[in-house]
Amino acid sequence: MSVQTTILNLPEEELVQPGNRACSGCGLGLIYRTALKALGEKTILVVPPSCLTVLQGVHPVAATKLPCLNVVFASTAAAATGVVAAMRARKKDDVTVVAFAGDGGTSDIGIQALSGACERGDDFIYICYDNEAYMNTGVQRSGTTPKGALTTTTPYVGKAQASKNVPAIIAAHGIEYVATASAAYPIDLYDKVKKAMSHKGVRYIHVHTPCPAGWGFDAQYTIKIGQLAVESGMYDLYEIENGVKKLTGPSSKLLTKNRVPVKDFLSTQVRFKALKKEDAEALQAQTEAKWEAYKAEFSTQ
Amino acid sequence: MHIIESGNTAAAHGVRLARAQVIAAYPITPQTPLTEKLSEFVAAGELDAQYIPVESEHSALSVCIAASSAGARAFTGTSANGLLYMYEQVNWAAGARLPIVMCVANRGVGAPWTIWNDHQDSMSQRDTGWIQIYACDHQQIIDSVLQGFRLAESVNIPVMVCYDGYILSHTYMPFELPKAETVDAFLPPYAPEDALDPDKPCNLNTVTLPDIRPDVDGEMAPGYMDIRHSLQVDMRGAIDVLVSIDQEFEKQFGRGGKPLVEDYRCEDAEVIAIAIGSLSYQMRVVVDRLREEGLKVGSAGVRLYRPFPDQAVVKLLSGAKQVAVFEKAVSYGNQGPLYTDIKSALYPQTNRPEIHNYILGLGGREIKTEELVNILRDTCRGQGPAEDTPKFIGIRI
Amino acid sequence: MKKCTCLKSNSRSGPGDGGKTGSWRVLRPVLDESRCIPAKTGKKACFSCWLYCPDGVVSRTIPPKIDITYCKGCGICAQQCPTGAIEMVEETVLAKEEEE
Secondary structure, eight states: OOOOOOTTTSOOOOSBOSSOSSOTTOHHHHHHHHHHHHHOSSEEEEEOSSHHHHHTOSTTEESBSSOEEEOOGGGHHHHHHHHHHHHHHTTOTTOEEEEEEEHIIIIITTHHHHHHHHHHTOOOEEEEEEOSSBTTTTSBOOTTSOTTOOBTTBTTTOOSSOOOOHHHHHHTTTOSEEEEEETTOHHHHHHHHHHHHTSOSOEEEEEEOOOHHHHTOOGGGHHHHHHHHHHTTSSOOEEEETTEEEEOHHHHHTTTSOOOOHHHHHTTOGGGTTOOHHHHHHHHHHHHHHHHHHHHHTTTO | OEEEEEHHHHHHHHHHHTTOSEEEOOOOTTTHHHHHHHHHHHHTTSSOOEEEOOSSHHHHHHHHHHHHHTTOOEEEEEOHHHHHHTHHHHHHHHHTTOOOEEEEEEOOOOSSOOOSOOSHHHHTTTTSSOEEEEOSSHHHHHHHHHHHHHHHHHHTOOEEEEEETTTTTTSEEEEEOOOHHHHHHHSOOOOOTTOOOTTSOOEESOOOOSSOEEOTTSOEEOOHHHHHHHHHHHHHHHHHHHHHHHHHHHHHHSOOSOSSEEEESOTTOSEEEEESTHHHHHHHHHHHHHHHTTOOEEEEEESEEESOOHHHHHHHHTTOSEEEEEESOOOTTSOOHHHHHHHHHHTTOSSOOEEEEEEOOGGGOOOOHHHHHHHHHHHHTTOSOSSSSOEESSOOO | OOOOOOOOOEEEEOSOTTOOGGGGOSEEEEEOTTTOHHHHHOSSOOOHHHHHOTTOOBOSSSSOOBOTTTOOOOOHHHHHOTTOOEEEEEHHHHHHHHHO
């Protein structure tokens, strides 16, 4: 029987250096710090242009203690494939290869390479930290920007389209392990990274990443807002292991517990201030419909 | 042992003998049989490599860049639009100083679509920092792949081995298949010191500032321009390295001696025709014909195009009265790239030949030997084109 | 033959890539040990501040210690502390106190 992860038994060692260039209160900072504790030192990272590139440091100082390959935007999953192939060629089978990309680099420009890698069954973990826009270049809309959100390229009235459901797209490739997680629930994320490490082929984890600068809230609320996203039922924590989907952590509790109103999450961020009343109500209705369906789907959970 | 095989197969044998460890390629005419042959070698256990059937050419070079950074000998092959699709990665591989070898089965670029041979694809890459070697026959294809890996790993610069699509890739010729033991002695395993490794963690190619900056030990580390300048310096140095490698190759395999420019009957030539690839061998037929007419004509093929072997070119050409540069590419809005490079190399010389530029064979348009004979004969009679602008040969409409 | 110069962009790990990021702060987290669970009980417990710090500048010790050279002052630790043991105090106030 495996030991439950708690704050006390999480690895203490930091594999990220302090004094890095991440924004104050950055959701990615917590995701990265936590994921690296799960992955450990026998890891090679692959990182496309994104906030993480900057967090990891400007030449010649690295804020990451792990070996890392910076790659061009569209190529993350293909590069991870290449590192895995080299590890095989060099008979270094105990090295974990991890692609760590943002939502833009995953759902938009990077999706072709990721799809190819999933289909080929290349052996690496892909972590997408989703702050729901191209944050590194100044908050432009991406495929995962939610409907109604203000960004610099969806100004005044907000994004017209709903966000792309990337985990579902990746799950449709039939890979062994797909999970969603959140910066606000680091222990759940840690467990999912650990579980991903025990699987083969591409393993995909999509992590909701509150961003104070891009979403428009004070940095101290990063965790609280991330928790509201989950507790309102708008963002779900789940894993799909060998095709079987299961809600995890606070999301599984929502099957029987009351959800926080969606507007309590939306009202915390400047990016939703242009959202019309009827659109907010529609989001509430959609969330409720989704959870009605979940109750039937996960009745035996 | 001599075999009769296609140019693509010659390239595949080169990659097999070089013991490439990671191969990622995407099919595109006329490269396709090369990638098929490689997957056959791997599937049959004749080549111990990871063969990655990537979903695009951009990913093909991405896999190679990553694999090479992580310490594996990597190879890809492509043509035309496939090469253009990976263009940002072509630049990346050079700046990252990775010893990748890529074969380009030369083909014209769209628009409009063409599948036939010219040199516009690889010529468009001449500024990227890749070493470019052009093969003129199947023996040179396989030999250049082997020399390519050795050169790349000596100077940490990627090497593009180019050969004419269809004209070389799909035709059959006899060539010597080198012995594996001889190749192994010539090309040791790839074992870079700074490969990605958890035992020696390093963050590769992150944002690099305009200026220098101290590292974690307080030592000044190069800025972007210093790193790029280093590529230029080492590329120029690669000319001598290739000459030295070719000398060693000649000792081991019995072939070589002219790795930079391959001249033919130029010793007393007053008119020299110069070209790249199989066209330079077609020129030899032209030269022989005109020599029979008593005309002092010679021809040459530029084998190493980047870095540009300016000294070798000047040495060959400055004694001639006239030079005719024939090429299958044009820098639109200006002249043929080879012509520009040759003129630039000749500029400081006191004795400079008259030099003419001919563009031909685009999109595989047939290059008739008779037409070449007429052009060179006119040139000998002082009837070359009047203007400095390139003359297009074989235009119909 | 000239030796290859082969300059590359290879970076090695070290702190402070962004400088002493403590200089970013407007507010500094100050821990009241009388309210802090591990400090009060002397036992390994809670450590929410350690868990949620995006920069890993809080130590998982009794009591937790915050590295003010690098702490960016985001205030997440104060928000997440279940007993309100961390107060975000204006740097200008603390600077004045330190002067005196």
